Amino acid sequence: xxxxxxxxxxxxxxxxxxxxxxxxxxxxxxxxxxxxxxxxxxxxxxxxxxxxxxxxxxxxxxxxxxxxxxxxxxxxxxxxxxxxxxxxxxxxxxxxxxxxxxxxxxxxxxxxxxxxxxxxxxxxxxxxxxxxxxxxxxxxxxxxxxxxxxxxxxxxxxxxxxxxxxxxxxxxxxxxxxxxxxxxxxxxxxxxxxxxxxxxxxxxxxxxxxx
Numbered sequence: 001x002x003x004x005x006x007x008x009x010x011x012x013x014x015x016x017x018x019x020x021x022x023x024x025x026x027x028x029x030x031x032x033x034x035x036x037x038x039x040x041x042x043x044x045x046x047x048x049x050x051x052x053x054x055x056x057x058x059x060x061x062x063x064x065x066x067x068x069x070x071x072x073x074x075x076x077x078x079x080x081x082x083x084x085x086x087x088x089x090x091x092x093x094x095x096x097x098x099x100x101x102x103x104x105x106x107x108x109x110x111x112x113x114x115x116x117x118x119x120x121x122x123x124x125x126x127x128x129x130x131x132x133x134x135x136x137x138x139x140x141x142x143x144x145x146x147x148x149x150x151x152x153x154x155x156x157x158x159x160x161x162x163x164x165x166x167x168x169x170x171x172x173x174x175x176x177x178x179x180x181x182x183x184x185x186x187x188x189x190x191x192x193x194x195x196x197x198x199x200x201x202x203x204x205x206x207x208x209x210x211x
Contacts (some may be wrong), residue, residue, distance in 0.1 A: 001077040002027040002045040003053060004070065007210040008060045012200030014112045014139055014194050015167055016093060022057050022065040026078060029071040031097050033120040035145060035173045040209070041070040050081055057085065066093040066112075073100040082109045099125040103133045111138040111167075117152050119173075121143030134166060141169040141196070150185050158192065169196040174206055 004025040011021040025038070027045030057065055065085055072078045073096050075191045083106045085092050092109045096102060099122070102111055113130060116122040122144065134140070140162055143151040151169065157163050171192045179197045186195060204211040 001048065001050070001053075001075050001081075003048050004041040004045040005143060006056045008062060009065070010200060010203065011066065011093075012198050012203075013095075013141070013171065013196055014093065014169060015194065016064065017089065017196065017199045020062045021093075022060045022062050023056070024053060024065065024067050024072075024081070025098065026067065026069045026072040026075055028074055029069055029084055029097070030074055031099055031116075031122045031125055033097075033122050033143075035075065035120065035176065036144065037174070037206075038070065038147045044079055050077060050084060053081060054084055057090075057202065058088070058121045063089060064093070066095055068095040070125065071097050071100060073102065073105070079104055079106070082106050095120075097125070098130055099127055101127060101133075102130050107135060111135070112141060114141050114143060115153070115156065117142055117144060117149035119149040123152075125164045131160065131162070136166075139169060141165040141171055143171045143173060144182060145173045147185075149177075154191065157193070160183065163192040168193040170194070171198065174198050174201050 004027045006024050008022050011017050011019045025041055082092050086108045094109050095112045098113045116126050146148050172179050200211050
């Protein structure tokens with residue numbers, strides 16, 4: 001499978017934010033979100049077999065690993081890789097766009113699944129059946145570009161009652177939506193969600209790779 005990068009850093013998103021984590025960034029994505037911050041993962045990368053990837057991951061002093069992209073589940077090998085890492089005792093997070101069926105994924109993996117808001121330009125690609133495949137412990141992320149995205153996400157929560165069943169993350173697009181503004185909207189509406197700025201972009205240069 002083609003891999004853009006494997007690196008050891010601080011987890012910047014989800015409820016695992018702040019923890020050391022090994023990242024496997026898989027190359028390729030069928031979506032083109034307008035605010036994407038990893039477009040270099042669309043085309044770059046090196047062909048690695050699963051043994052090579054596992055060897056690199058296990059070389060780091062960490063038992064938390066995230067499979068990300070791009071869109072990791074766009075590659076059939078990712079499902080096999082997740083199971084191999086789980087069998088080795090890793091906690092495996094899978095960051096997915098929500099546009100690919102998550103049902104075949106090993107149930108022990110933790111899914112961090114986007115629901116694409118209109119501001120992404122990809123809301124029509126949401127695979128809504130994925131909501132039924134989520135497990136306790138999985139998380140749902142809304143990346144919000146503006147007030148319209150917030151209202152859309154708020155309405156989805158009202159309609160589906162997601163926040164009563166899953167951890168829901170509201171992540172402001174870095175440099176576009178002020179986290180303070182998003183916080184005020186959440187408080188005003190009393191939403192049971194977690195405000196999730198991208199922690200790594202406050203630690204390192206927002207354009208830096210491998211962090």
